[in-house]
Amino acid sequence: MRVVIAEDNVLLSSGLELLLTAKGCHVAAVAKDAPGFLAAVAEHRPDVTIVDVRLPPTFRDEGVRAAILARRRHPGLPVLVLSQYVEQQYAGELVSDGRGGVGYLLKDRVGRVGEFVDALRRVADGGTVMDPEVIGQLLTRHARDPVADLTPREREVLALMAEGADNTTIAARLVITDNAVHKHIGNVFAKLGLSPADSGHRRVLAVLTYLGRHPTGEAGPTR
Known part of the structure; x- marks a missing residue:
């Protein structure tokens, strides 16, 4: 490399x-x-x-x-x-x-x-x-609808997604099942107005683009 x-x-x-x-x-x-x-x-x-x-x-x-x-x-x-x-x-x-x-x-x-x-x-x-600290501050800065609708667990899942963690890693970190992770991710995308399709790191980019570029509620790209 x-x-x-x-x-x-x-x-x-x-x-x-x-x-x-x-x-x-x-x-x-x-x-x-x-x-x-x-x-x-x-x-x-x-x-x-x-x-x-x-x-x-x-x-x-x-x-x-x-x-x-x-x-x-x-x-x-x-x-x-x-x-x-x-x-x-x-x-x-x-x-x-x-x-x-x-x-x-x-x-x-x-x-x-x-x-x-x-x-x-x-x-x-x-x-x-x-960095988790970056995600935390982005979430805090935009802690209003629809982000405010996320549950504490959904916020944890979103932060780990943004770090690049896959579903298995998220499940292990939060000590929950893979099915629970999948459900939380679906809820996150639904509440943020983004496609729930699981597309690896593109889902992270969609969420971060939304948080960083569309604080007023206009959905970002759903690649």
């Missing part, structure tokens, strides 16, 4: 490179700014990219903007964004094209090596991985 990293913090970028190399990945390039990242992506065509939200020169949103631009230039490019804090707007923007192959994790997750590498591989495979 070829990886391109965009991170200006030398300590963190070096740590990521060592960690990924030890896990059998090939770090093709490490960029310190947005132009360098875009050039590295064009040159190496990586299997997945890791991008810090804030890069030089202003350390505001250069990184995530570069990630969005890279996905426009290279449709389907897998991008895992790392951030020190939850940036709700950017989390929504990343998934708004409905393609998958995206992730948004807080930097604290990097320390959990197994989980981080697993998340990176899921993004590389076209999946969607969102």
